Structure formats: structure tokens, C-alpha cells
Amino acid sequence: MSIAKVKLVDLTSNLNNLDRILLTFIDLKGFHPVLASEIVEKVHGLTSFVTENPCEPLLASLAEIENKFKISLPNIEQRDENYQFDDIHDYLNEFKEHLESESNHVKELRNHIQKYMDAMIQVENIMNLEIPLDDLFACDYINIRFGRLPNSNVEKLRFFQNKPFIFKSFNHDNNNSWCVYITTDEFKREVDNIFSSLFFERIYIPDFVHGTPKDAVESLNQEILNTNKMIENEEIRINAFINDSKAKLAAIKGELLFLNRVYDAKQYVVGLGTKFSISGFAEEKDVKIFKEAFEEFDDVEIEVNDAYSDRRIKPPTKLKNGWFSKPFSMFVEMYGLPSYGEIDPTPFVALSYALLFGIMFGDFGQGLVLILLGYLLYHYKKMRLGAIGMRIGISSALFGLLYGSFFGNEEILEHFYIHTLGLAGRPISVMDSEFTMTLLIAAIGLGALLIVISMILNIITLIRKKHYAELIASHNGLAGLILYGYILVGAALELGLGYTVFNIWTILLFAGLPLILIFFKEPLERMFNKDRMFPNGFGGFFVEGFFELFEIILSYITNSMSFLRVGGFILSHAGMMLVVMSLMSMVGNAGWIVLILGNIFVMGLEGMIVGIQVLRLEFYEMFSRYYDGNGIAFNALNQ
DSSP: OEEOOEEEEEEEEEGGGHHHHHHHHTTOSSEEEOOHHHHHTTSTTOEEOOOOOTHHHHHHHHHHHHHHHTOOOOOOOOOOTTOOHHHHHHHHHHHHHHHHHHHHHHHHHHHHHHHHHHHHHHHHTTTTOOSOHHHHHTOSSEEEEEEEEEHHHHGGGGGGTTSSOEEEEEEEOSSEEEEEEEEESTTHHHHHHHHHHTTOEEOOOOTTOOSSHHHHHHHHHHHHHHHHHHHHHHHHHHHHHHHHHHHHHHHHHHHHHHHHHHHHHGGGEEEETTEEEEEEEEEGGGHHHHHHHTTTOTTOEEEEEETTSOTTSOOOBOEEOOTTTGGGHHHHHHHOOOOTTSOOOHHHHHHHHHHHHHHHTOOHHHHHHHHHHHHHHHHHHOOHHHHHHHHHHHHHHHHHHHHTOBTTBSSTTHHIIIIISOOSSOSOOTTOGGGHHHHHHHHHHHHHHHHHHHHHHHHHHHHHHTOHHHHHHOTTSHHHHHHHHHHHHHHHHHHHTOOOOOSHHHHIIIIIHHHHHHHTHHHHHHHHTTSOSOTTOHHHHHHHHHHHHHHHHHHHHHHHHTTHHHHHHHHHHHHHHHHHHHHHHHSGGGHHHHHHHHHHHHHHHHHHHHHHHHHHIIIIIIIHHHOOOOOOBOOOSOO
8 A cells, every 4th residue: 555666767779779679669568658858858969759640640531531431440450560651641542532432423413312302392282283394484475483372371462463463373281372473574573572572482493394293203203213223333332342441441540550659659769879768667566577578689778777866757656555445546636646755645545534424424224325336336337436435335334333323213223232232222322412512522533633644644754755844844744743732632631631731831842832943934944955044034024924823823723623524414414314214204104215215315415415525624634734746647558
């Protein structure tokens, strides 16, 4: 349960071996490479091998072909040392142009069908007309308008009986009348305006429609049938062409996927004249595997050093935790990974989170349900939150046994306590009014203990970092621990045993001295760094430091009191379940429905709120005291 120990590994060889070594390098597992830019920018004379990747546009073109033409190709890498990017580019372009040409032809045929179908709809509405359409449109002195007129406006035409036009309705539906009107060239504009005012919608009969409407429909149907056959033949040819090309396209894709990784790997290569180097980190147990991977190369040098041997490179962090604490790394990652060499907070988070959640959400039955739900989510959905649910469910069930609560029922476990364990009843009666003050004091005491542990973890971290000024004078260091511990111990002895430790000498030693150290923390840091203690004068420092010290003292109080919510949620949970049980007794035979729905409501609402509140305590009351979260993740080439 710690941060994995890693080694800095440097590989150096001649440039003429670069491609061959990269072919081996990209298959390494458990190796975290360092970007060349992190080294090149800090050292004059080094070069980077980052260039435009020729595989990316080709892969993009291939993906476009797959999406556009609905081709499914496997994502399996293939190695072919005889690759030619120009040949691949030409083949993909030819393939795409051929398919686009065929597809455009099919599209034109479909448009042709649509055009004829639209014409058929228009002609079908004038089927009662027995005059050939060609004869009508060949007239020189009259104008013919086919279209549709709203049924409500047909009657209004009687107001224009004296106007020079002929109107004929062929068909009608619920809304419109399909019709034609005829007028002369002389009155064309006037008549068009009349019908326009009545919302006449003109329909144009295409030029390719000939004969009577009945003959035209038969001709259009035949044309549509013939065109559909042409489309069917075209699609058969397209599918045959795609199937014949699939094997080669799959080989090209596999080759490009492999080469893409090779070119991406060049971002880790640093040029050193006629040589190159690749740097990265590997766990101690994987260093031997790294060396064995390059044993066949005669002119490869591999140097292994401590993680901090090169100050230009920040070592990555890889968390290693046991069964119980591993899922809680999700919360740690949300805040930020610890830097290499720092303390891994995951075990502490796991224990404290499960403990606080169980205390605040203690119910034996609901805890078992959480375990089951967590197992199902983790087993079938691989959700880390499900694994966390299993663990906090265990804690909830255990504290539910202490509270004597089983889905809100506080009587069902009485037999177990009395006859099996030999107790007088349940160990803790949450709703007992005499227990309320004890509960709230215990909540503050538990919070104070967690804060003290957080300070101790911070002290260990500062020792590892060798930040001695902050170690001594920080409000989360030795000075803060002594001050806070003195107040806690004094309050506990005063309230518990009636013994007082608060006198002038202990106050000066355990409160006054730590406060002075905290007040002068920044000047002490500057002194350790051999800088001026008061660069802006003592007066300005004193005013700023006074208010900062006041804020620090206030934070001790507010952070401790923040844990009152633990006791508050214990009472809240018990109160909500008491309401559920009361409603259950009121509804008689339907009580089991109230019990089920009430438990679902409480678990969904309060379970979520408690989970968020515990996470808040972790982040704001504990993490802020000992944890920065400025580490970088260990990202191996092949996870």
C-alpha cells in the first residue's frame, strides 16, 4: 500500500538503429517514456525527432471510406517492412474515386426515380383529364395552370364568374381540390392574381410527361421500374468491388496502425549528434525485462539510475494498494495524484471514508443491499464506484449492528443481542435523548483524531521533502500539532477527569511558542533559503501575519466543528427511518409497500448526500492539511 518504486532508464544507440529499435520499443510494457520536449527544451544542442506523422492523414482517409461506404475493417496491427506511403495514398485515392463515381451514378438514378415519382403524384391528381397533355401545352393562344386550391376557396370562384377563365376540378381530398384553369394571354395576369389571392398552388407538369394522364402514369411506372433494376445492378457491382478490396484495405489499415505507433514513438527520441537516446521510468521489477528486450542489439547502452537522478525529469506516480483500499484511489485521482516520494493517501482515505460513511449511514439491512448493488455494478459494469459501494456497505452493516437497525426496524435484532450475545439490548441507542450530547462530542472527537493523523502524515511528508522550516513552523507541522494536541488533551482531561493542565507555564510552552513559530513561518523559510527575513519591512509583515494567524486559529475551530455533521447525519438517518416505520404502522396491510419504498427513498437520497459529505470532509478537512496532489500519472506505453 504505497507508491511503486521506479528507476530512471536511459537507452542510447546509433541513429542508424533508430527504426529497428523503435519496432521493439513500441511493444514494451510497464515503461513510462519521457517526452523529448521535456529534455530538449532544457539542454542546449539536443534535437527532437518529432515530425509530421504521414500515417495520420492516411488513417483519416481510411476512416472516411469506412464511414461513408459502411465498410467494417478490423483494428488489428500488421507488420510489413516493405510499406510505401505513396502507394498506399494512391490506392486509397483510386478506391475512393471509383466508389464515389459509382455512388454518384446510383445517386443520380435515385434522383431520376424521385423526379418521376413526383411527376406521377402530380399526374395522378388529374387522371380524369382525357386530353393529351402535349396538345394542351402546344396551344398558342391560351394559358393552362394545373395546381390545387383549398376546398374552402372553391366556392368563392362564383364571385368571379364574369372573368375570362375556365375552371375544372379533377379530384379533391380533405383539404384541397386538384384542378386546372385556362385563360387567354390577354387576361393571364389578371386571372393569375385572382387565383393567387385564393391561395392557388401551381403544380408544374414536367416536359417528359406525354400523352393522356393515364398513359403518362403507365409510362412513368415503367421508367421507375427500369431505373430500379439499374440501381440494383449498380449496387451488386459496388458490393462486389468492396468485397474484393476488403482484404487489401484491412492489410493497409493494420500496417498504418502499426506504423502510426512507430511514428508516435519518435516524440520520445532525443538526438545527440550521431546518437539518440530514449529516457523513461520502469518499476524495479520491470527493469530486467526492459534490458532483455534489447539484448539482440550490440550497440545499445542501457543505464539505470535512481528516479531523482535527473532533476530535469519529474518521476511519475504509480499507486499500489491492497484489496480494500485500491478502489478508493478513484477519490485520490479526483483530487490529484501524489508526487513521487510522497505518502500515498489511499489507505487512509479508504479507512476514514468507510468509517465515516458507516457511522453516518448505519443500517444492517441497507448495508447488505449496498454490498449487493456494489458487487453487481463492479462485476458487470466494471465500475470502481461499485467496488467502493461494497466496502462502505460492509461498514454500514457493521455500524447498523451497533445501532440495532435493520431496514429501520430497531426490534428485529433484539433477540440476537439478548440471547446470542448476552447483552441487555442494542449497544447504541441513537434516538435516546440522553445519548445525543455524547454522540455530538464523539463526532468532534473523531474529527479531531482524523485531523491529528492528517498533521502527522504532513509532518512525515515534509521530512521526506526536507522542508524543515515548514516542518517546524507550519500550522499543519510540529507547531500546529503541539498547539492543537495541547488544546485537545487539555479539554479531554478537563471534561473527563476534572484535571486541568491549563496554566501559565503550559500555555506559554504548548500554545504561546507554537503560535510564535506559526506567526514567523515565512521569515523562517526565507532565513533557511538565505534570503532577507522581512523584505518589505516588519510593519507590513506584522499586520498581514496577525490576520493570517487569526484565520489559522479560527480554522482549527471550524474544521473540528465541521465533524458535527457526522453526528447530525446519524440522527437524520435514524429520524428518517423512524418516519418510514411510523407510516408503515399507519397503513395496515400495505405496510410492506411503505417499508420497501421508504428504504429505497432513504438509501437513494441520504446515501448520496452522506457520500458527498464524507468526500467533502476528506478533501477540505484532511487532504488540505497534508496533500498537494501535484504528481503525474505513470502511463506505460502498453497498459
